């Protein structure tokens with residue numbers, strides 16, 4: 001557990017992190033891009049654990065987008081290997097997850113992922129399914145538009161099968177048929193690396209999210225940035241269309 005955890009009056013229930021800037025971090029040091037991803041993976045663990053200790057209930061980390069397959073084969077392979085490595089360390093981390101009662105969920109397309117990675121994903125989800133203290137979503141092979149397209153197809157199929165009427169379709173129907181069904185929407189989405197875009201991350205869920213941008217590159221992201229985000233969040237006045 002981290003020492004000196006500050007107290008906050010209002011905590012976001014759900015934070016989304018777009019883990020960006022690994023490549024530039026490596027380039028600045030004359031290293032291969034994969035070295036940036038490796039460092040980024042360490043930061044992912046640290047930040048996840050810190051947020052758990054602060055008391056955040058839901059986290060979503062963007063790890064690999066449906067568009068990231070367009071990267072050089074070597075980089076994609078290095079990323080897939082990192083995901084496997086993270087999950088293979090399951091035993092030691094199960095210890096960590098047990099302490100913090102973290103439930104791991106993977107959101108995104110399962111199709112197209114290497115078989116051995118899929119097995120590890122299913123195992124991690126199974127073994128942490130009973131934890132209720134917090135949920136950590138890892139968006140892997142995730143694309144927001146693909147997510148909504150799947151939901152539309154599933155709903156259309158239910159109508160076709162006579163399980164529901166077109167007039168029964170509400171916003172809640174969409175919420176119930178996307179990967180994050182049953183979870184609160186992200187209160188705040190964090191994007192480091194100086195980019196000001198969502199890049200297909202949670203487009204439906206972010207309708208009323210706050211945003212936090214910074215030039216820091218993900219491998220340089222620290223607990224103090226989390227504190228800054230939480231301090232900043234105290235001052236946000238969320239009106240949801242009201243006055």
Ligand code: IPE
Nearest residue numbers: 019020021022023024063064
């Ligand atoms: C984010 O870092 C990690 C993934 C997209 C997998 P990048 O690899 O996009 O880093 P930059 O944006 O090139 O610096």
Ligand code: IPE
Nearest residue numbers: 018019020062063064065199
């Ligand atoms: C978004 O970062 C995806 C992840 C962080 C996993 P990208 O680096 O792929 O986004 P763009 O290409 O800059 O929009």
Ligand code: MG
Nearest residue numbers: 020021022023
């Ligand atoms: Mg990037």
